[in-house]
Amino acid sequence: MADTAAPKPGSTTDEIPIEAPLYEKRRQLFVQSVKGRYRSIKWAVLVLTLGVYYLLPFVRWDRGPNAPDQAVLIDFPARRFYFFFIEIWPQEVYYLTGLLVLAAFVLFLMNALAGRVWCGYLCPQTVWTDLFLAVERFFEGDRRERTKLYQGRWTGNRIARTGGKHFVWLMIAWWTGGAWVLYFADAPTLVWQLATLQAPLIAYIWIGILTFTTYALAGFLREQVCTYMCPWPRIQAALTDEHALNVTYKVDRGEPRVSLKKSVALRETGEKVGDCVDCNQCVAVCPTGVDIRDGLQLGCVQCGLCIDACNNVMDKIGRPQGLIGYDSEYNLERRLAGEPEEKPKIVRARTILYVVLILGISAFMAFHLATRSTLDVAALHDRNPLFVQLSDGSIRNAYTVRLANKALEERVFTLSLDGLPAGFVEAVGAENVSAQSLSVAVGPARTRELRVLVTVPRGTDGPASREIVFTLAAPEGESAFVRDHFMMPAN
Ligand code: SF4
Numbered sequence: 001m002a003d004t005a006a007p008k009p010g011s012t013t014d015e016i017p018i019e020a021p022l023y024e025k026r027r028q029l030f031v032q033s034v035k036g037r038y039r040s041i042k043w044a045v046l047v048l049t050l051g052v053y054y055l056l057p058f059v060r061w062d063r064g065p066n067a068p069d070q071a072v073l074i075d076f077p078a079r080r081f082y083f084f085f086i087e088i089w090p091q092e093v094y095y096l097t098g099l100l101v102l103a104a105f106v107l108f109l110m111n112a113l114a115g116r117v118w119c120g121y122l123c124p125q126t127v128w129t130d131l132f133l134a135v136e137r138f139f140e141g142d143r144r145e146r147t148k149l150y151q152g153r154w155t156g157n158r159i160a161r162t163g164g165k166h167f168v169w170l171m172i173a174w175w176t177g178g179a180w181v182l183y184f185a186d187a188p189t190l191v192w193q194l195a196t197l198q199a200p201l202i203a204y205i206w207i208g209i210l211t212f213t214t215y216a217l218a219g220f221l222r223e224q225v226c227t228y229m230c231p232w233p234r235i236q237a238a239l240t241d242e243h244a245l246n247v248t249y250k251v252d253r254g255e256p257r258v259s260l261k262k263s264v265a266l267r268e269t270g271e272k273v274g275d276c277v278d279c280n281q282c283v284a285v286c287p288t289g290v291d292i293r294d295g296l297q298l299g300c301v302q303c304g305l306c307i308d309a310c311n312n313v314m315d316k317i318g319r320p321q322g323l324i325g326y327d328s329e330y331n332l333e334r335r336l337a338g339e340p341e342e343k344p345k346i347v348r349a350r351t352i353l354y355v356v357l358i359l360g361i362s363a364f365m366a367f368h369l370a371t372r373s374t375l376d377v378a379a380l381h382d383r384n385p386l387f388v389q390l391s392d393g394s395i396r397n398a399y400t401v402r403l404a405n406k407a408l409e410e411r412v413f414t415l416s417l418d419g420l421p422a423g424f425v426e427a428v429g430a431e432n433v434s435a436q437s438l439s440v441a442v443g444p445a446r447t448r449e450l451r452v453l454v455t456v457p458r459g460t461d462g463p464a465s466r467e468i469v470f471t472l473a474a475p476e477g478e479s480a481f482v483r484d485h486f487m488m489p490a491n
């Protein structure tokens with residue numbers, strides 16, 4: 001894959017002039033609107049993704065009387081993440097790791113099938129930039145009108161139009177930051193608190209940060225983020241192969257490119273002429289300013305808008321659509337070698353591997369979620385002292401034991417101890433104590449920390465350290481356990 005200063009087709013890197021600058025000054029882009037299949041898909045994705053982002057915090061999900069009813073909520077004070085019927089506790093953060101691994105493989109699969117389809121259609125940078133471009137067009141006009149506006153002097157008309165654009169941009173950016181904080185608290189309550197200036201300071205700070213970043217990234221940095229700041233183009237360039245479908249200029253069909261007038265004349269004389277009429281429409285609509293006719297480039301986010309633009313041109317000049325289209329390097333090379341192209345090879349080793357990994361990880365996570373325990377126990381032995389000898393000669397070890405009740409009603413658990421020939425367990429604050437177990441009530445969706453003391457009577461034989469097991473049992477029979485050690489002086 002070439003860099004943004006890519007050589008023309010057919011040239012080699014040796015032909016790049018030695019004085020080519022390492023840094024190219026940014027060109028201001030005046031992007032032209034376009035209509036077509038890929039533009040429609042992009043609008044649909046934009047409406048869907050932004051709709052989900054802005055409205056999801058207001059979706060309710062009934063979890064019973066002891067839990068919040070917001071469908072998606074990151075509840076920092078209670079240390080919980082709620083996602084519809086799923087509730088993740090801090091000690092289950094491995095689900096998040098699983099989701100990230102899953103997302104990575106989905107991205108790899110997308111890349112193996114259709115190149116940077118994520119970048120062109122789904123990436124937040126692309127979606128918000130598209131929205132900001134639409135606002136820009138609304139206030140300042142399409143490419144030609146906007147170019148003229150920017151070449152002219154600052155007049156009242158220009159100030160009003162540019163001012164209106166920045167005002168709407170800031171409103172969108174502000175609402176983007178506002179929507180983000182709604183995922184961290186009850187959305188309707190927080191909206192009211194924000195409106196009446198009673199929200200926590202941290203909410204205003206985050207809204208400010210996200211307003212600024214959205215305004216800067218989608219309004220000003222735009223394609224610079226994709227070309228220079230984002231690592232994904234470099235990673236995906238290393239992951240792709242010759243069968244991946246990428247937005248490609250079909251050089252075998254387009255070259256030699258000549259103007260429309262010339263092409264008509266040359267065709268009449270029977271001379272070979274390409275279908276590209278050098279109209280530059282594909283470049284004018286490109287949101288990153290790339291000329292796809294120079295080959296695959298890091299700057300190309302594979303949005304497909306140049307396909308729409310070129311198809312429209314082909315329709316007008318009566319040539320078949322598809323001069324620019326999704327194509328594989330493999331087929332391009334076959335055609336250049338005069339061989340017939342083959343059907344896109346979707347099923348191949350890497351796509352099968354990604355699908356197997358995605359299905360395997362999804363199934364494992366779903367099974368784990370469906371069968372996960374509704375209680376948990378963790379123990380931490382006191383480090384200093386490891387044990388104490390009481391006045392009657394008995395030996396005592398102390399532990400901090402944390403019990404978790406993930407059910408939405410209060411439950412009385414039994415905490416029992418195994419691994420000692422004799423002895424008893426007691427806990428500060430526990431309801432009752434028997435020889436080797438005690439009962440502890442834990443509130444709905446709560447944890448409870450206990451100071452647990454385990455004592456063995458004088459004369460108990462055994463090694464200096466022996467393994468013990470704390471078992472936590474719920475009334476319905478479900479249980480969890482944790483291993484630790486009981487320490488005593490060596491005999
Ligand atoms: S839009 Fe099509 S015909 Fe026009 S310059 Fe681009 S590739 Fe050539």
Ligand code: SF4
Nearest residue numbers: 286300301303304306
């Ligand atoms: S070259 Fe075509 S596909 Fe690539 S970013 Fe530009 S318009 Fe999108």
